Each structure stands twice: as structure tokens, then as C-alpha cells.
Amino acid sequence: MSAIQTIGLTKRYGATLAVDRLDLAVPAGELFCFLGPNGAGKTTTIKMLVGLARPTEGVASIGGFDVQRQPLEAKRLLGYIPDMPHLYDKLTGREMLRLVAGLYRMPAAAAAELIPQQLELFEIAHVADRPIEGYSHGMRQKLSFAACFLHQPSVVVIDEPWVGLDPQSIRRIRDDLRRRAREGLTVLLSTHSLALAEQLADRVGILHRGRMLAVGTLDEIRGHAGGGASLEDVFLVLTSSEDDPAAPPLTRENP
């Protein structure tokens, strides 16, 4: 059974087709990277996966639970980090984590033990008792990570994870994600950063205009273009040939 699965997932906003019959299966313990230009449908897909938007057609499931039909079961397994973390500004970081612990019905003892750990792990313990309204974007992002991992989800969805983070934090969180994935965590990560995908992903999916253009390991994706092509080359050629059907074939761009 896949930890994340979509079957014919479709989303229409009026006449606009944002996501077009997306089929995807991410097995447990995999770090899957969604790539795509702006407006490709990545965030819409993610919102349908985490239950914040309803599909027009198709099914999204987390850990075997249909997100629409069994939302509570699916959400218990799930953690999500949005690209713009809007948080309760008048709460402190620690109070925010206590709220999250309460929402996920964590036992008080477990919350008391895990909250300081998460604050330390994501290096925000020194601001934990200050209101969030005074946090920088990076601190908010770190608090979102801490809140996401607090209830120990088995599937994590991250939309543009590095926004506002400094290089040291990026390195630390990247290593942490890898470690957690080895321990069985499934991660679906959406990004514009091809370098990040190359460093981190077990498999990559390239989404454009709501359709999945290519899915596979980095080698498989590169194989589309023949030997020696970088992920960036593949990405640019795939997405531009979609924009312009008359564009030269991939191999010609990368002799």
C-alpha cells in the first residue's frame, strides 16, 4: 500500500483546469519531490492531498485513508508545512505547539516531553516564550516544522520548504528529513529548487499545467534526455516543449 496515492485527481476552477487526472503513488519511506514552474498545479495538488481543497474528480489517500471520506484518519497520519506559514501571531511559539498537541489529542506527558525537544531541534527554544508576531520569516518556518513533526506523523507534505531559512538551517533540516525518511517517514516535497531535488529526492515528478510530464528516479528522468543531461536541462526542455509543441526534441538540446 502506498503512503500517498492519487488516482485521477482533478481540480477545476471554473473553466481553468488546475490539476488534470493526476495518478501518483509514493511508497512509505520515500522522499518524493514535486517540481514544476509557477502555476503548474503543485500547491493545488498538495491542498487536495492534505484535505484543504476538494478534488473535482478522483481520489487522494494518505496511508490508505481517502482524504475526503476518512479525513480524520488521514489527518492523524499527516503533517503539513505551507509555503507561507500563517500562524496565531498573538500566541508564543510554545503556546502554538501546545495548541497543536491539543488538536492532535496528544497525551499531556508526551506533549510536555516533545515540545521542548522540537523547540531545541529547530533552534527556536530561545524565542519560544515570545509572541509569534515578532518572529522572522525563518523562525516562523522553523516553528511550522516543529508543529508539523510534534505529533510524529508518518507522512509529511512540505510546500517550498526553504523559504526564509538560512543555509545552516537548510542543511540541518535537509539532513533531518533524510534521517526521518530512512526511519520510515514518507515525504512529499514541492519546490522550485532543482538543486534541492537533486540532493534530496528518491524520486522526482515534473508537473506542468496540471499534468505529470515525467516521474521517476533522477537517473530515469535524466534518461529521457540521454546521457549527460542535468535535471535542469530535462526540466526546461520538458516544460518548454509543453508550452511550444514545435520546440526541438530534448536530445537535440543536449547533444
Next chain:
Amino acid sequence: MTAPSPLAALLRAQVVMGRRWVASMRSESRLKVVFVAASAAVVWAGVFLFAYGLLELLERFGRDLLGNVGTVSAVRLTDLVLQRLLSAFALTVLVLLLLSNALAAFAALYRSREVAFLLQTPIPISTLFLSRFVEVVTFSSWALGFLGAPALLAYGMQRGVPWGFYLALPVFFVPFVVIPAAGGSIAAMALVRLLGGIRRGPLLLGALTLGGLLLALFRARLALPDLSQAETLRTILDVLGRTRTPWLPSSWLADGLFAAAGGRLGEAIFYLLLLVANAALLAWLATATAEALFFRGWSARTDPSGLGRAARAAGVGGGRSALETMLGPLPEPARSLVIKDLRLFWRDPAQWSQFVIFFGLMALYVANMRHRGSELAEGWRSWITILNTSATMLILATLTTRFVFPLVSLEGRRFWILGLAPLTRRFLVAQKFWLAVAATSTLTIGLALLSGLRLRLAPGELAFSLFAIVATTVALCGLSVGLGALYPNLVEESPSRIVSGLGGTLNFILSFLLVAAIAAAQAFMAQWRRLHPDDGPMVMLGAAGFILALTALATWLPLRAGVRNLESLEL
């Protein structure tokens, strides 16, 4: 060609946004728009008819009293009563506008996200302030214009005043509303700058003490002696006359409008110039205050160390708070949600300060209740009880519209946190409903009990009055939470603006109608019991059944609609 001034550019942008807001009505449900517009028209016409009727009554009263002296004296007496009533009304409006402008200025200057953007542009602080000031004046004063216009038009038509009076109305209105707006803005900027680091408990205690002293002063100055005295009219005129003083803009407005109504052009222009000169001076002072204090206050509020001080002032700490301990028995996740809602409320000055004002008004009402229960005839006591319950319920309707209706909307862009958690939207709505019921019923039951005891009601009447209050509290909370979930505004951060939308207006109208229906049931019961004393228990049961059914409907229908809407809401 010269470039437009930054202020003109900012004001133009505000006008464009205002137009967009009006245009956005097209996307609202047509039924909702028509209902709200029709209700607004009914309210406007109601104010006009009420004022016209009151003027006729006053004139008849004057004629009856001075019939043997002559019509001219009767008209003069009516004018004297009206002038003093207008003075008292204008003074009340002035005080309320001062408070609401201080809150609106705080929101517009310190909470608006646009300010951070404007501060990094090359415009002077005075320009920034003036652009926000225009918004504050408009936002705080439109209701006065809307409700004051029909009353003054009724006056003009009933008295057959010269046409210059109608022209004078908007001309007097503008400087009159600028004065409290400037005063409120100065107060808001000074308070933020000077009191930012003081702990909230002592600050609130100080404000309440000051409010109590002012109340005592007003009561002492405006106390109405026993009306059974022979010189009732002279007493009332004397007490109303105490609200007039040559130092207050409210008196300038009243005297200026009366001069315009009487065709005394020179006197009217004098008062108009007095208002304009003071408005200009205060606006200049407010701009100077902004240049001196605004940025320092704003940066102290937004820099992390300043936020740390503000947080300590608000009682933010690292340990388990008294609130968490107190709510310990509540099961999760309701407990965490309630703690979050209460904390967000307490840490937002725009929320708790308005709540204190509302609560103060209710307390003022009860404090002014006279304990003459034993002196009143049975019928009168019943009517006073009904009026008393209705007044409390009306204030409660305003309170639920202002504080309960925006509860769902205030989740705003953070709704994803709740949307992601393993809880149903039905649970969220239920949590907000029960929180609202618990918080408001504590207030209303206490006030109803206190006022009932002060009026020395019979146990049966007191019990029924309490029952009606509890039922109305539940119904008003159901209505407000339900409509708040049915018409959420997850983009707007300011609760006052959320309430002033179509959904909030609809909520207030329906709340008002609900209170009117429950008051009508009580009145029907009281009158029937008076006419048919033997039917008492049956009629009381019937009225109770009607109120219960109405409560059930007003609670269940909006909550169900709200839950359905939230369930289909995409974030």
C-alpha cells in the same frame, strides 16, 4: 504636468478599494443584499417616523401645558426642550465617537499591514497619518450620518424650517466628526507610546477606576430628582441643560443647527466657524502628534524586544498559566481551542477594550435602574420588567454581533491549522458556540438577576425573566456563530471590519428581530395575564413554549447552515 501628491495617490487608492468593495456586493447572494438593503431602508424610515412622531408629541405637550398662554410660547417651549435634547444627544455621540475613533485609529495605525509598506516609501509621516485618518473618520462616523440624517430631516420637515437648514446639515457634520476623530487618534498614539510596557492588569484596573469616577461625576451632575415633584418640566430642562456648555463641540453643533433652523444665518455661521476652526486645530495637533510619537510607538510594538515587553505586559509567560489550569477538566481538543480563543482575545487591545466599553454600558444601565418596584403598580412593573429584559437583550445582540459573529472569520489565514487537524468542522463550530454561550450567559444572567432584584420582581416574574434571557443568549449565540460560519471573511484581520460587512449587518438585523419577537411574546403574556388573571399559568407556559421553539430554530438553523458551509469551504 505635475505628479499627484502622495496623499492624493493614497486617497485615490482608498477610493478605488472602496468602489471594489461596493462592486463585490454583486457576488453576494441577491437575497442577502436585498434583505439587508430593505432592512436598512426600514431602519432609516423607522428613525424618521419615530423622530417625527416625537416632535409632534412634544409640540402637543407644549400646547397642552401652555395652551392658555398662546402658540408662540408653546413653540418656544418645544424648541427649548428640543435644543436641550439635541445637546444631550450630541454630547453622548461625541463621547462615543471619541472612544470608537481611538479604537479605529489604533487599528488603522498599528495593526494594518499597509502601514509597514507605507513606512518604507518616501512619504512623510504626516502624509501617512492623514491617509489613515481619512479612513478612521469615514469608518467611525458613517453610522452617525446614516442614523442622524433621518432624525434631523424629520425635524426640518415637522418644523417647516428654511432650506438653508438642509444645506447646513452636511456642512456641520464634517467638522463635528473630525473633532473626536482627531482627539481619538491623539489618545491612541499617546497611549501606545506611553503605556506600551505597563502590565495589562493594573492598566485595566486604572481604566475601570477612571471610568467609575467619570460615571460617578456624570451621575452627580445629571442625577434626576424625584419626578413626582410638581415642577417636573423645569427639572428635566434643568438636568438636560447641564449637558450644554460653551466649551463643548456638541453644544456648538446643537446651537448652530438651531440657528440654521431659525434662519439666523450669522449665528449659524459663527458656530460653524467655531467647529471648523477647532476641527482644523485638532487635526493639525493630531498630525503633529503623529510626527512626534507615531513611528516610535509603531517600531516599539513591532521590534522583537518591544514585543517582549508588550508580551510581559499582557501576562505572557513560559509556564502553565492559570487559564490552562482552570480549564484543565475540559477534554481535548476543546480545551486547547478554548485557551487559544481566550488568549487571542485578551492579547488584542482592539478586542478587549471594546468589550470593556460594552460591559461598561451594560453596567451603567443596571446602575441607573431605580429600585421603585414596591411603588409601582402591578401592570407597570411587568412592563418595566419586559423593557428591562429587552434592553439587556438588545445590548447582548450588539455584543454577540460584535464579538461572536467574527469568531470563525478571525481564524483567517490560520484556518489551515484547524483544517489540517483531525477534527471535524462541526466540532469547531460547536466549540465556538459553547464558548460564546458560556462567556455571554455569565454576563447576562448576572445582570438580569441584579436588575430583577433591584426592581423587586416577584419570584415567578424573575424566573421567567431569567428564562427569557438564557434562551435569548443561546439563540443569539447560535445565530451569530452560525451566520459567522456561513459568511466567513478569512481575509480581513480586523473584527470591526468583519462585522461591518453584509454578513455582520444581516446578523445584527436578525438578532434584532429575534429580540423583538421574544419581547413581543413577553408583552403578549403580560397583557393577557392582566386582562385574564385566571389564565396566568397557561399563558406563561404558552409564552415559554414559543420562546423555546424560537430559540431552537434560531440556534439550529444557522448552526446547521454554517457547518455545511464550512464543510464545503476550500482553503
